[in-house]
Amino acid sequence: MFGISYKKNELQINNEINDKEIRLIDADGTMLGIVSISEALELAFQKDLDLVKISPNAVPPICKIADYNKTMYEKAKKKKEARKSQKIVVLKEVRLSVKIGENDLNLKSKNAHKFLLEGNKVKVSIRFKGRQQKYKEDGIEVLTKFADTLTEVGDIEKAPSLEGRTMIMIVSPKKK
Incomplete structure (x- = not known):
C-alpha cells in the first residue's frame, strides 16, 4: 500500500487487490466460493471483465467479476437517487x-x-x-x-x- 494511493470512495480493481484469498461472486451473481487472487484474476480476464472489490471489510474480502465502469455508474446513480429522495426541512x-x-x-x-x-x-x-x-x-x-x-x-x-x-x-x- 506504500506505492498505491486509493481514493476514499473508489473501489479496488484487478491488480490493486492485495489479499491472498477472496470470496468471489460471478458476473451473473452466483457465489463461486473462496478462491485465491490469481484464480479470480484469471477468471475475470477470461470473461473480459474486471475483478472489483465490493466489500473490503469482510473476512475474506468479497470481490465480484464485473465491468468496473458500469459498477461505478450504478453506484453514482444510487447515490444521486438517495440525494433526490431526501427532504430538507427548513x-x-x-x-x-x-x-x-x-x-x-x-x-x-x-x-x-x-x-x-x-x-x-x-x-x-x-x-x-x-x-x-x-x-x-x-x-x-x-x-x-x-x-x-x-x-x-x-x-x-x-x-x-x-x-x-x-x-x-x-x-x-x-x-x-
Missing part, C-alpha cells in the same frame, strides 16, 4: 409580541400557514422587554391563540417554553 421564524393586535396576529398566522403548507417547520417566538417579563401568562395566551389558528395544517412539536427573555414554540406540518 425552520422559518415568526416573531410576535405580548401586546399584539388581532389583525397583526392574523397576518402572522397567514404567513405561518403558508410556511407549513410548503412543508417547513415554524418557530414562533415572543421576546419579553422590560416590565413585560412579569406577564409570562399573557405570552402563553398569545402563543396558544396563535397555535389554535394553525390546527388544520400544523401540530405543536414543542410546547411554549421560556428560554431567557424569549418564549419559544415550534409548530411542524401535519403528517399526511
